[in-house]
Amino acid sequence: MPKLDLDAIPQVNTTGYPPEYAGVVKDRWYRRLAPASGISDFGFTHATLKPGAWSAQRHWHEGEDEFVVMLSGEAVLVEDGGETLLRPGDIAVFPKGVANGHVLQNRGDADCVFIAVGRPAASDCHYPDIDMHLFDGTGFRRKDGSGF
């Protein structure tokens, strides 16, 4: 099965975000491809953003490199430095430890599909725009460490 049958892999829209921050990803549908295909060196995800959906809350990882490859539709990449339109074939890379949060937003009328690659988050993840932080080993909490 080296060629993946994407239709046979369950597509979910679940999130670990607390309800107050989960709205932007409710129309983010994704398939986790590493467990479905038997690889473990890294994770990779096939993601579809319906119109209006975001890839995540804007964030950056202390300890995990990430990159995305655009397959169809368009997405706006939002970072500290501004906004960049991503089209099919475009690639964006987010080196670990670079304190510049990133998010892909689908502001168009068509689905946006992309592949995201990265190791599972095992370090702190920072969310510059909201009162949330991913603490290594303890999950999502407010920035002062209190729970939701």
Next chain:
Amino acid sequence: MPKLDLDAIPQVNTTGYPPEYAGVVKDRWYRRLAPASGISDFGFTHATLKPGAWSAQRHWHEGEDEFVVMLSGEAVLVEDGGETLLRPGDIAVFPKGVANGHVLQNRGDADCVFIAVGRPAASDCHYPDIDMHLFDGTGFRRKDGSGF
């Protein structure tokens, strides 16, 4: 520079294969994107196969997972089990240690473009169709260990 400017990244067609096995990859042009973008958790390559070119000699890695994402054109994936046509948006995955050699061949008239992801080869790599083997730490040699 999270969105990569692919045109600014050098494209090469070099190979470490000995001359007798290098012909099939002479029209394989690629950009190594990890060093160009500052990530190190894994390697990834933007590859263009001109008509007639192959991605590699058919091979499988003992210790490194790999996957490819098709961006444009078509390629024929050749494995022990037969041949599979890959089109834009298709994904093929090659878990480490699975003794089934794989190669992408461009048999069409248009360029084929894909992204390949994997860690740098640090284990033995097997080439079932030719008298070549990648020995961990010593490079390409004949299967009996002799040099080219």
